[in-house]
Amino acid sequence: MSRFKKKKKGDLPPVSTASLPDIVFMLLFFFMTVTVMKDSSLIVQNKLPKADQVVKLDKKDRIIYIYAGAPNPNYQAKFGTSAKIQLNDKFADVSEVGAYVLAEREGRRQELQNVLTTALKVDNETDMGLLNDIKIELRKVNLLKINYTTNKGNAFDNMK
Numbered sequence: 001m002s003r004f005k006k007k008k009k010g011d012l013p014p015v016s017t018a019s020l021p022d023i024v025f026m027l028l029f030f031f032m033t034v035t036v037m038k039d040s041s042l043i044v045q046n047k048l049p050k051a052d053q054v055v056k057l058d059k060k061d062r063i064i065y066i067y068a069g070a071p072n073p074n075y076q077a078k079f080g081t082s083a084k085i086q087l088n089d090k091f092a093d094v095s096e097v098g099a100y101v102l103a104e105r106e107g108r109r110q111e112l113q114n115v116l117t118t119a120l121k122v123d124n125e126t127d128m129g130l131l132n133d134i135k136i137e138l139r140k141v142n143l144l145k146i147n148y149t150t151n152k153g154n155a156f157d158n159m160k
Helices: 020-034 094-106 128-140 155-159
Strands: 063-069 084-087 090-092 117-122 146-148
Touching: 063 094, 063 128, 084 094, 090 094, 094 128, 117 128
Parallel strands: 063 117, 117 146
Antiparallel strands: 063 084, 084 090
């Protein structure tokens, strides 16, 4: 007759790898849905001023960004060193700000169009005249809710 083998007490059953592809694809889909892609790359210098009364904006989908500052060193040979306005990934003139903001507003959901905030990320060394020109263009298109983006810190450090 045949002999039967006795099981050893320390043996563990092999791990089933049948569900591993399901787990990998579940993780892949999770990271694809929660990852936020970068909207635009910065082509102007943006050393923000410091302020001590800082409030964080919580809902990023309600913000339209306008950058202003001197062009980065890569672009200074072509565009000079005077302050420029950046809208998305290109330099723009002051007269283009109104059309850009209205186009961004139309691209948002209907319920968000009336609660949009325009965030100005202006370099510490930028002249106030350019900032006033941007504000005048925003007034022309009736976008009066403006946020000045700063870093948290001592406001007296801006004078150095």
